[in-house]
Amino acid sequence: MGVPEALALVVTNQNLFCLNFIDSNRPNSTVQKIPNSSFDNFVGDIVVVEEGTASLVFVHWDGVRFVTRRLFVLEASSLEAVSFAPIEAQP
DSSP, X not given: OOOEEEEEEOOTTOXXXXXXXXXXXXXXXXXXXXXXXXXXXXXXXXXXXXXXOSEEEEEEEOSXXXXXXXXXOTTOSSEEEEXXXXXXXXX
């Protein structure tokens, strides 16, 4: 896993919003919305955003060891801050 940028606890029935940060053209940075249905198998896990990547790493304790799973966000280039919210707002 790379350098952690942000992390959050995965909660049920909430969408994830994260910043798709475009350093060379900041006005074109956008907010990405990932629907709550993408996280049905991750509730209770920790989601980690790695510095400068377009992927999310989910960390789960299985009772013996930490297991990580990666989810790539196709429309993003570099994810930053993340937050879950129980809203249906369009970014």
